[in-house]
Amino acid sequence: MFSDAEVQLAYKVGNVPFNMFPYPHFYISDVFPADFYRQIQRNLPDPDAMIPIEKARALKGYKERFVLGLVDEHLATLPAGKRAFWEDLRGWLVGAKFQALLMSKFKPFIDQRFASNANMQFYDEGLLVQDITNYNLGPHTDSPRKVVTLLFYLPPDESQMHLGTSIYVPNDPEFRCPGGPHYPRDRFTRMHTNPFAPNSLFAFFKTDNSFYGVEPVADPDCRRWLLLYDIYVRNVTSETPVAPVAPSTHVVPPNIKFRF
Numbered sequence: 001m002f003s004d005a006e007v008q009l010a011y012k013v014g015n016v017p018f019n020m021f022p023y024p025h026f027y028i029s030d031v032f033p034a035d036f037y038r039q040i041q042r043n044l045p046d047p048d049a050m051i052p053i054e055k056a057r058a059l060k061g062y063k064e065r066f067v068l069g070l071v072d073e074h075l076a077t078l079p080a081g082k083r084a085f086w087e088d089l090r091g092w093l094v095g096a097k098f099q100a101l102l103m104s105k106f107k108p109f110i111d112q113r114f115a116s117n118a119n120m121q122f123y124d125e126g127l128l129v130q131d132i133t134n135y136n137l138g139p140h141t142d143s144p145r146k147v148v149t150l151l152f153y154l155p156p157d158e159s160q161m162h163l164g165t166s167i168y169v170p171n172d173p174e175f176r177c178p179g180g181p182h183y184p185r186d187r188f189t190r191m192h193t194n195p196f197a198p199n200s201l202f203a204f205f206k207t208d209n210s211f212y213g214v215e216p217v218a219d220p221d222c223r224r225w226l227l228l229y230d231i232y233v234r235n236v237t238s239e240t241p242v243a244p245v246a247p248s249t250h251v252v253p254p255n256i257k258f259r260f
Contacts, residue, residue, distance in 0.1 A: 012030075023210040040227075069128075070089070103231070131214075137212075139183050147230075166215055
């Protein structure tokens with residue numbers, strides 16, 4: 001059922017080049033086949049099925065963000081048809097060969113960040129997200145456990161193009177943050193905001209200068225849908241995820257095999 005979507009995603013992600021300033025990231029349009037994206041739209045959960053992130057993750061201060069994890073406990077609350085769709089998608093997206101593709105693509109950065117910790121263990125997860133009016137996310141570099149983040153943008157049309165994730169650069173060029181706090185916007189310059197376009201993807205590697213966020217969502221009655229995919233390190237150490245140098249290649253090495 002999902003072979004075309006899985007292959008197109010692997011092709012797009014495996015071959016897209018990195019933008020290296022201010023940290024490794026890339027943006028992809030038409031990341032899934034058009035028909036599969038229409039299936040995603042038809043199978044988005046009813047808003048009432050979404051869980052406040054404060055309950056799902058014990059996080060405070062995000063009352064405009066609602067989530068549904070791609071885990072049995074959360075998916076069990078959906079109607080049978082929608083549950084089957086997301087269970088099937090999870091089957092090839094999370095805990096599968098897609099993680100191996102990403103680990104290979106980001107390998108130069110991962111090797112540099114964890115050079116002194118050769119035995120690090122990694123895991124991935126997927127999370128459906130709905131943000132509503134007044135949601136905002138101040139500049140930050142994300143959790144120290146984070147390694148790679150992918151944000152699949154899922155709007156129904158192009159009316160929300162202005163709601164994408166922003167990339168920030170601190171006004172103090174020496175400022176770095178290993179992860180955690182969110183900072184006032186007046187300490188940063190907003191370099192770029194990715195278009196929140198249907199069927200698009202923004203991905204980046206976590207560093208000590210991977211500042212990103214979301215400008216305040218002022219649209220009335222807004223529902224901002226995303227699918228988040230993250231790779232985490234299981235055993236966090238005191239290492240600092242420094243900004244890496246450019247890799248020598250942007251594609252998956254030929255010895256990595258993916259069969260679909």
